[in-house]
Amino acid sequence: RRIQDHHQLRIDSLSQEGVQQHKEAVGSTWDVRKRMRSRSKMMSDEEEEEEEEEERQREHPFIVTEPGEVARGKKNGLDYLFHLYEQCRDFLIQVQHIAKEHGQKCPTKVTNQVFRFAKKAGAHCINKPKMRHYVHCYALHCLDKDTSNQLRRQFKETGQNVGAWRQACYNPLVAIAALHHHDIDSIFNSHPCLSIWYVPTKLRQLCHAHRNNSASTSTSTSTHHHLLF
Amino acid sequence: RRIQDHHQLRIDSLSQEGVQQHKEAVGSTWDVRKRMRSRSKMMSDEEEEEEEEEERQREHPFIVTEPGEVARGKKNGLDYLFHLYEQCRDFLIQVQHIAKEHGQKCPTKVTNQVFRFAKKAGAHCINKPKMRHYVHCYALHCLDKDTSNQLRRQFKETGQNVGAWRQACYNPLVAIAALHHHDIDSIFNSHPCLSIWYVPTKLRQLCHAHRNNSASTSTSTSTHHHLLF
DNA sequence: AGAAGGACCAGTGGTCCGTA
DNA sequence: AGAAGGACCAGTGGTCCGTA
Numbered sequence: 001r002r003i004q005d006h007h008q009l010r011i012d013s014l015s016q017e018g019v020q021q022h023k024e025a026v027g028s029t030w031d032v033r034k035r036m037r038s039r040s041k042m043m044s045d046e047e048e049e050e051e052e053e054e055e056r057q058r059e060h061p062f063i064v065t066e067p068g069e070v071a072r073g074k075k076n077g078l079d080y081l082f083h084l085y086e087q088c089r090d091f092l093i094q095v096q097h098i099a100k101e102h103g104q105k106c107p108t109k110v111t112n113q114v115f116r117f118a119k120k121a122g123a124h125c126i127n128k129p130k131m132r133h134y135v136h137c138y139a140l141h142c143l144d145k146d147t148s149n150q151l152r153r154q155f156k157e158t159g160q161n162v163g164a165w166r167q168a169c170y171n172p173l174v175a176i177a178a179l180h181h182h183d184i185d186s187i188f189n190s191h192p193c194l195s196i197w198y199v200p201t202k203l204r205q206l207c208h209a210h211r212n213n214s215a216s217t218s219t220s221t222s223t224h225h226h227l228l229f
Numbered sequence: 230r231r232i233q234d235h236h237q238l239r240i241d242s243l244s245q246e247g248v249q250q251h252k253e254a255v256g257s258t259w260d261v262r263k264r265m266r267s268r269s270k271m272m273s274d275e276e277e278e279e280e281e282e283e284e285r286q287r288e289h290p291f292i293v294t295e296p297g298e299v300a301r302g303k304k305n306g307l308d309y310l311f312h313l314y315e316q317c318r319d320f321l322i323q324v325q326h327i328a329k330e331h332g333q334k335c336p337t338k339v340t341n342q343v344f345r346f347a348k349k350a351g352a353h354c355i356n357k358p359k360m361r362h363y364v365h366c367y368a369l370h371c372l373d374k375d376t377s378n379q380l381r382r383q384f385k386e387t388g389q390n391v392g393a394w395r396q397a398c399y400n401p402l403v404a405i406a407a408l409h410h411h412d413i414d415s416i417f418n419s420h421p422c423l424s425i426w427y428v429p430t431k432l433r434q435l436c437h438a439h440r441n442n443s444a445s446t447s448t449s450t451s452t453h454h455h456l457l458f
Numbered sequence: 459a460g461a462a463g464g465a466c467c468a469g470t471g472g473t474c475c476g477t478a
Numbered sequence: 479a480g481a482a483g484g485a486c487c488a489g490t491g492g493t494c495c496g497t498a
Contacts, residue, residue, distance in 0.1 A: 058498070061461050103437025105428070106414065112490055129463050129493065161460065185335065198491075199334070208332025287478070290481050341470055358473065358483050390480065427471075 059125055064156045064165045067149045078137075078152060084126055085138045085193070091118045091126075092196055109196050136203045137169045142193050147172045173203060174210050182211035288354055291391045293384045307366075307381060313355055314367045314422070320347045320355075321425055339425050365432045366398045371422050376401045402432060403439050411440035 065077035092107065092114045099106040107113060110131070118126045141148045151172070155165040177184045184207045188194045294306035321336065321343045328335040336342060339360070347355045370377045380401070384394040406413045413436045417423045 058462055103433055103440070105433065127463055128491085129465095130461095132492070133462090163460065201492075204332055204334065211332070287482055356483055357471085358485095359481095361472070362482090392480065430472075 056124060059130075062162045064152060064160060064162060066153050066156055069156075081134055082138055082141050084131065085135075085197075087123060088114065088118065088126060088131060089193060089196055091121065091123070109198060132198075132200065134166065135197050135200050136173055137166055138197070139188070139194055139203075140169045140173055142191055143176055143187065144172060170203060170206055174206050177207040178210060178214065182207050182214075285353060288359075293381060293389060293391060293394045295382050295385055296378045298385075310363055311367055311370050313360065314364075314426075316352060317343065317347065317355060317360060318422060318425060320350065320352070337425065338427060361427075361429065363395065364426050364429050365402055366395055367426075368417070368423055368432075369398045369402055371420055372405055372416065373401060399432060399435055403435050406436040407439060407443065411436050411443075 060071075060074045060076045062078065062081055063071055063075045065071055065079065067079065069077055069079070071077035071080070088110050092110050095114050095117050096106050112128070115126065115128045115131075137148075140151070148169075151165065151168060155168065173184070177187060180187055184199055184204055188197065188199050289300075289303045289305045291307065291310055292300055292304045294300055294308065296308065298306055298308070300306035300309070317339050321339050324343050324346050325335050341357070344355065344357050344360075366377075369380070377398075380394065380397060384397065402413070406416060409416055413428055413433055417426065417428050
């Protein structure tokens with residue numbers, strides 16, 4: 001809170017960027033509506049304040065797009081989804097700089113504080129439930145772009161919805177974790193773009209379950225070996 | 230919570246250690262009182278359960294002791310204080326091992342969870358407000374044992390109380406931080422015994438204030454230089 | 459039916475202040 | 479007066495579920 005008071009100028013300029021990006025992504029439906037309402041109210045300037053309270057349109061839902069493909073109609077593509085994660089990283093870095101300037105404790109992750117900062121900076125396209133929901137999809141994008149891109153093409157081709165694609169992102173990640181002693185935390189921590197995100201509960205559970213399965217397999221295998229030779 | 234259910238055996242054995250250490254430190258006042266009460270109630274076994282609800286005696290207050298000195302009377306010495314920080318570290322390491330076994334998120338700091346674990350393990354001498362209160366004293370002990378020991382001897386000699394000694398621990402730490410760009414967080418993080426403790430708010434503030442002071446000094450100095458040469 | 463996100467909740471970091 | 483620690487509180491991580 002104090003951080004933002006001290007840096008209003010910086011945030012205000014950021015805010016313009018945020019709105020700009022928002023307009024591009026959402027197709028400026030909200031802004032158009034706002035502009036029209038403003039025009040039709042030219043005479044009643046007092047109510048201008050109330051305008052700010054107007055309900056903001058939801059973001060368009062995501063659809064499965066190929067790498068580089070822009071979503072048509074009232075939809076957003078997956079490149080845009082991943083772009084939001086990069087925006088969050090930028091906001092975190094700003095919050096970190098400000099915290100250090102002021103000798104305050106410095107977040108290492110995208111926390112509630114960062115989401116609040118992003119919102120104040122005008123990035124209404126960013127919210128916590130959404131970002132947490134797709135973290136593991138972004139993780140696959142960071143850790144194995146080829147597999148991620150292949151999955152996107154495959155799910156687009158077969159006309160699957162975003163929920164199905166999202167589910168399908170878990171398996172390749174569990175396989176990657178298996179190559180690193182099923183330690184998904186260390187995988188996240190050793191990648192600069194991922195280390196700022198909390199490991200999603202479900203992903204951690206899947207990696208753990210897979211470890212237990214493969215452990216019992218390899219135990220019985222080595223037992224087998226032991227018995228045979 | 231689930232962690233503890235799954236590891237009751239381990240905790241129970243620890244609990245004995247905890248009680249043992251507690252007895253040694255506190256002079257077993259509580260245990261004696263408990264034993265006497267138990268004896269005098271030999272006939273009424275049903276009320277044995279209620280015994281557990283009995284109020285536990287507070288820890289004896291700390292006094293300033295020299296390194297190696299054991300406190301006399303109903304007092305605890307500073308070696309014992311620092312020993313509690315090491316106990317907390319052990320408890321954290323146990324919690325970490327258990328968390329990893331169960332594929333749960335793994336704390337890197339002494340959190341509420343660790344304090345709860347310590348209490349369940351019988352370490353009633355450990356509590357959050359106390360440990361947080363003296364963190365910076367322990368930090369000085371870790372970072373510059375000579376200065377820390379010297380300070381203890383000096384404050385003991387002049388008959389100062391624990392509060393005064395505690396206050397006096399801030400300055401040497403701020404001086405150490407100044408040698409590391411006033412970055413107290415990085416100092417804590419690079420020492421294995423300290424990295425598990427949150428940097429105390431007041432210590433961080435003092436380091437920051439000192440940075441601003443010395444920054445304005447060095448600025449005017451370099452300005453001076455610039456003007457003169 | 460599929461999806462976005464406001465809003466809630468259990469448990470956290472932080473420390474005050476009633477207690478001994 | 480000096481000190482130990484129960485207990486409170488604002489703001490967190492996590493995600494459900496009323497909404498569109």
